[in-house]
Amino acid sequence: MDLHFSAEDQQFREMARDWLRDNIPAGRRPHHGEEMRTFDTAWQKTQFDAGWAGISWPTEYGGLGLDLTRQLIWYEEYARAGAPDNHLCFVGLNHAGPTIVSHGDEHQKRKYLKPVLSGESIWCQGFSEPNSGSDLASLSTRAEIDGDELVITGSKIWTSHGHLSDMQELLVRTDPDAPKHKGISWVIFDMKVAGLELRPINIMTAPNLPHFVQCFYDEARIPLANVVGGLNNGWKIAMSTLGFERGTAQIKDQIRYAHLVEEMITRAKKRFGSENLHTDEIGSRLAQLRADMAAARAMTYMTVSRAKAGNPGAESSLMRAMVGQVQQKVRRLALDIIGPEALENPDEDDWVYFYLRTFSTTIAAGTSQIQRNIIGERVLGLPK
Numbered sequence: 382m383d384l385h386f387s388a389e390d391q392q393f394r395e396m397a398r399d400w401l402r403d404n405i406p407a408g409r410r411p412h413h414g415e416e417m418r419t420f421d422t423a424w425q426k427t428q429f430d431a432g433w434a435g436i437s438w439p440t441e442y443g444g445l446g447l448d449l450t451r452q453l454i455w456y457e458e459y460a461r462a463g464a465p466d467n468h469l470c471f472v473g474l475n476h477a478g479p480t481i482v483s484h485g486d487e488h489q490k491r492k493y494l495k496p497v498l499s500g501e502s503i504w505c506q507g508f509s510e511p512n513s514g515s516d517l518a519s520l521s522t523r524a525e526i527d528g529d530e531l532v533i534t535g536s537k538i539w540t541s542h543g544h545l546s547d548m549q550e551l552l553v554r555t556d557p558d559a560p561k562h563k564g565i566s567w568v569i570f571d572m573k574v575a576g577l578e579l580r581p582i583n584i585m586t587a588p589n590l591p592h593f594v595q596c597f598y599d600e601a602r603i604p605l606a607n608v609v610g611g612l613n614n615g616w617k618i619a620m621s622t623l624g625f626e627r628g629t630a631q632i633k634d635q636i637r638y639a640h641l642v643e644e645m646i647t648r649a650k651k652r653f654g655s656e657n658l659h660t661d662e663i664g665s666r667l668a669q670l671r672a673d674m675a676a677a678r679a680m681t682y683m684t685v686s687r688a689k690a691g692n693p694g695a696e697s698s699l700m701r702a703m704v705g706q707v708q709q710k711v712r713r714l715a716l717d718i719i720g721p722e723a724l725e726n727p728d729e730d731d732w733v734y735f736y737l738r739t740f741s742t743t744i745a746a747g748t749s750q751i752q753r754n755i756i757g758e759r760v761l762g763l764p765k
């Protein structure tokens with residue numbers, strides 16, 4: 382591992398800290414619908430206009446062209462400042478964008494990257510299908526070549542924020558006769574084209590406000606030029622996308638949750654008294670979580686250090702598995718520490734909403750079981 386902070390890094394940290402202190406948007410972030418889109422895109426635009434977006438993205442596509450260490454510093458200061466998480470921009474900023482940076486052609490990079498950084502273009506992910514989740518390579522949404530177009534028919538499910546998105550990173554089967562990993566393509570799909578129908582899926586955190594949609598493609602046409610990384614080469618590109626999604630994309634959450642653990646320690650001392658925490662069950666859970674966070678921080682540094690040498694690949698599953706589990710433990714403990722106040726005083730923070738959301742953190746981006754399979758087989762070299 383080669384990661385240290387130089388004097389220039391320190392200077393960058395101070396500039397980031399000052400800017401965040403003065404520019405964090407006032408008011409609470411809405412969790413749903415157009416209000417959320419307006420909030421998230423405006424906050425992203427503010428960061429872009431001030432020169433803080435795409436810290437490690439190339440300058441020719443709107444980024445700052447800086448080292449991943451600076452990106453890490455930015456996330457650390459972002460969490461420290463309590464800046465709102467503009468989650469709607471997550472796919473574009475953290476895995477669709479980085480995939481295009483790594484594998485897109487010049488035209489794709491020029492057209493699609495800058496609008497992600499400026500908050501003008503929201504991306505969603507069209508990977509999972511009703512019968513292809515963990516076994517993603519079995520996907521059956523097909524795309525047939527017709528002249529210089531692809532004609533897409535099939536369905537994707539669990540598309541987070543699909544109804545609020547402009548673009549989609551989409552996996553389609555372009556060669557049904559090839560072995561299952563070989564006939565897939567990774568394509569850029571415009572959510573406004575004819576032939577796409579979206580059906581909302583309700584969830585328990587907001588029964589009448591969808592987080593997910595199911596997408597139905599009925600001969601939807603996109604240019605063949607929207608294939609990223611070569612026709613039928615999509616499995617390799619998708620592994621790169623998942624490497625970003627499970628690795629570098631988790632860094633921000635890891636840092637946010639480390640801050641939350643410290644906040645919980647302060648609250649627990651106030652509520653139960655410092656002296657009681659030494660013997661109390663809450664105290665030992667807090668101690669365990671602080672230790673978990675130290676391990677997660679070491680893993681973050683490892684991820685950044687490895688990512689500097691290229692996409693972290695299978696090792697990113699270590700990060701995803703750890704962050705997913707830690708989020709569940711921290712949010713459950715938060716409710717136990719705050720007590721009934723968490724239900725009575727929802728205006729202070731959305732404790733219940735976030736607690737309920739963490740049920741999904743060991744499913745999204747691949748379940749914990751799948752992450753463990755990958756760690757066992759591809760990181761540790763254990764037999765299948």
Ligand SMILES: Cc1cc2nc3c(=O)[nH]c(=O)nc-3n(C[C@H](O)[C@H](O)[C@H](O)COP(=O)(O)OP(=O)(O)OC[C@H]3O[C@@H](n4cnc5c(N)ncnc54)[C@H](O)[C@@H]3O)c2cc1C
Nearest residue numbers: 506507508509514515539540541741744745746747748750
């Ligand atoms: C909050 C959230 C957001 C999501 N957003 C998106 C999105 O934007 N776009 C998108 O494409 N998808 C999204 N997903 C879908 C997600 O990627 C899938 O739910 C996940 O990959 C699991 O697939 P599945 O639901 O089909 O479960 P299945 O694959 O049917 O798995 C069912 C159970 O079997 C277990 N299992 C399956 N295979 C194995 C195996 N080989 N070894 C051990 N255990 C196994 C699984 O761990 C799980 O417990 C999201 C999911 C959630 C919860």
